Amino acid sequence: MSTIEMIESAATRLAGHARRTPMLSSPFLDEIAGRGILVKPECLQHTGSFKFRGAWSALTALGPKTRARGVLAYSSGNHAQGIALAAKRLGAPAVILMPKDAPKLKIDNTRALGADVRLFDRETDDRDALGAALAQEHGLTLVKPFDEPFVIAGQGTTGLEIAAQASQLGVTLGDVLIPCGGGGLTSGIALALNARAPRLRARPVEPDGFDDVRQSQLSGRIEKNERTSGNICDAILTPSPGSITFPIIKELCGPGIAVSEDQALHAMALAFTRLKLVLEPGGAVALAAALFHPAKIEHGPVVVVASGGNVDAAVFRTALDRFAE
Amino acid sequence: MSTIEMIESAATRLAGHARRTPMLSSPFLDEIAGRGILVKPECLQHTGSFKFRGAWSALTALGPKTRARGVLAYSSGNHAQGIALAAKRLGAPAVILMPKDAPKLKIDNTRALGADVRLFDRETDDRDALGAALAQEHGLTLVKPFDEPFVIAGQGTTGLEIAAQASQLGVTLGDVLIPCGGGGLTSGIALALNARAPRLRARPVEPDGFDDVRQSQLSGRIEKNERTSGNICDAILTPSPGSITFPIIKELCGPGIAVSEDQALHAMALAFTRLKLVLEPGGAVALAAALFHPAKIEHGPVVVVASGGNVDAAVFRTALDRFAE
Numbered sequence: 001m002s003t004i005e006m007i008e009s010a011a012t013r014l015a016g017h018a019r020r021t022p023m024l025s026s027p028f029l030d031e032i033a034g035r036g037i038l039v040k041p042e043c044l045q046h047t048g049s050f051k052f053r054g055a056w057s058a059l060t061a062l063g064p065k066t067r068a069r070g071v072l073a074y075s076s077g078n079h080a081q082g083i084a085l086a087a088k089r090l091g092a093p094a095v096i097l098m099p100k101d102a103p104k105l106k107i108d109n110t111r112a113l114g115a116d117v118r119l120f121d122r123e124t125d126d127r128d129a130l131g132a133a134l135a136q137e138h139g140l141t142l143v144k145p146f147d148e149p150f151v152i153a154g155q156g157t158t159g160l161e162i163a164a165q166a167s168q169l170g171v172t173l174g175d176v177l178i179p180c181g182g183g184g185l186t187s188g189i190a191l192a193l194n195a196r197a198p199r200l201r202a203r204p205v206e207p208d209g210f211d212d213v214r215q216s217q218l219s220g221r222i223e224k225n226e227r228t229s230g231n232i233c234d235a236i237l238t239p240s241p242g243s244i245t246f247p248i249i250k251e252l253c254g255p256g257i258a259v260s261e262d263q264a265l266h267a268m269a270l271a272f273t274r275l276k277l278v279l280e281p282g283g284a285v286a287l288a289a290a291l292f293h294p295a296k297i298e299h300g301p302v303v304v305v306a307s308g309g310n311v312d313a314a315v316f317r318t319a320l321d322r323f324a325e
Numbered sequence: 326m327s328t329i330e331m332i333e334s335a336a337t338r339l340a341g342h343a344r345r346t347p348m349l350s351s352p353f354l355d356e357i358a359g360r361g362i363l364v365k366p367e368c369l370q371h372t373g374s375f376k377f378r379g380a381w382s383a384l385t386a387l388g389p390k391t392r393a394r395g396v397l398a399y400s401s402g403n404h405a406q407g408i409a410l411a412a413k414r415l416g417a418p419a420v421i422l423m424p425k426d427a428p429k430l431k432i433d434n435t436r437a438l439g440a441d442v443r444l445f446d447r448e449t450d451d452r453d454a455l456g457a458a459l460a461q462e463h464g465l466t467l468v469k470p471f472d473e474p475f476v477i478a479g480q481g482t483t484g485l486e487i488a489a490q491a492s493q494l495g496v497t498l499g500d501v502l503i504p505c506g507g508g509g510l511t512s513g514i515a516l517a518l519n520a521r522a523p524r525l526r527a528r529p530v531e532p533d534g535f536d537d538v539r540q541s542q543l544s545g546r547i548e549k550n551e552r553t554s555g556n557i558c559d560a561i562l563t564p565s566p567g568s569i570t571f572p573i574i575k576e577l578c579g580p581g582i583a584v585s586e587d588q589a590l591h592a593m594a595l596a597f598t599r600l601k602l603v604l605e606p607g608g609a610v611a612l613a614a615a616l617f618h619p620a621k622i623e624h625g626p627v628v629v630v631a632s633g634g635n636v637d638a639a640v641f642r643t644a645l646d647r648f649a650e
Contacts, residue, residue, distance in 0.1 A: 276634030309601030
């Protein structure tokens, strides 16, 4: 179980290595939403997503001998890049299992950051069996993408920053909307807010049809998405929340929100025009919820996490073609 | 004449109103350039460019009665938006003269920020005469876009931040490349660096064929571009450096660098892929110089200012179509 102490400790290990991202806003977005929107742009984090935080936290928590043998990760791309860069900077070998249909940019970047990338087929290969064999063969330590206390603690450092930055801007009461896949970022931020800004409430945001976390919140137990692919928000199509992340979300988070693919693309176009940020679809869902689901949000100002920006140019062009003014 | 004391005083007035933008980097950009590149993203400043700094500095330096009568500015767009937002927040009326061929996004934004926008024809209208008539009629105070000590002092706050941030990252010796139109940002940063980080040297970067500042540095007197339009870098096509900015640049700056339109577009595409930033062509020229003119840069790491991101979607698409991987 992750705790605020683990998050504070991760923040110490991350200091000078991860970026403290700023807090942005635009009067034009506020007008659309009918309330103030504060945007925490984790697309500006190293490797283009918040995942570097959890990767650095997990790798620096390993003993030096274990780390030197190397780490193993599986990921559709953002965790992969986070692990690859953290491993490179810490001098550890990294083997990464990535699905064949992951965005080309994410596969290329992970390779370019020095990781040994192995591709698998989401539908036919048994990723866990492949991983277990690789780990045994090379003595690698598996770093899970979200259901891992040190990863959750690393992602939670985003929540410490939000608590401090929102308070500086006079926002101490309201919802904090977070793009949610397996729940590592959401649970980490929820823990941090609970301890440091208890009137700010974390809420998961997912794509329509892939709202396993919201469904799990509603039923009170871990639910699974029917499909595992077929949505533009590739970064957050995790089948179900984790056995560590879900209890935290269940206890601490407000209700989940689901947004459409079009809303994610529209939010990307508005982030382009109004914030000068490049967001990927999965990284834009929380902004989409703030802009296009105002009735589901409580209180005045809202904080949204823009969790990643690793998008191929073709997808970005689609967002501009369809929604940029 | 602007001084470091004026810049420090502007920094005090800007605190809590302008954003302290972060310092970004990417190992992929470093590899292309063959050296470390630190990017100061002023596209993330309010209104999408550094111009808000100078606008806020100038407007807060006015007496309350003068300010209440209103301000006048002329600008192709970024100064316009900076003045419009600063005036709105300070409760002052703003009248802005903009060329008809300014990017639509910039004209629309300036209007949406509450300014009274009047369009003029660059080739046939006498902008200064139009402005003088308006100022007299309404009792407005002209805020020049660059050749104005309080504006230079405001832009110079960027240099204070660069000095502190670069030093924190271990960079105390090297070139600081700055997109340069009339020289307000360049001269302000040069003054700040000269006082706070004297081994960092400011250098202006301009578009090929619009390198009036570089030509002026070479001849030692103010030179003028032959053309006033016809380049994609609309934000920095100023005909010549100012009578206040040029002596500062002449004394303190290293040699100017000129880049092609293609290089600016290529730098925009790389900022998209590697930094998750939206840059406009004129805001990308310093990054272009760092990436594509490495032999003209001295020492190891280089700092570049990414000065603005107010670009129409069509131009951004062109950059992606031609240069994104």
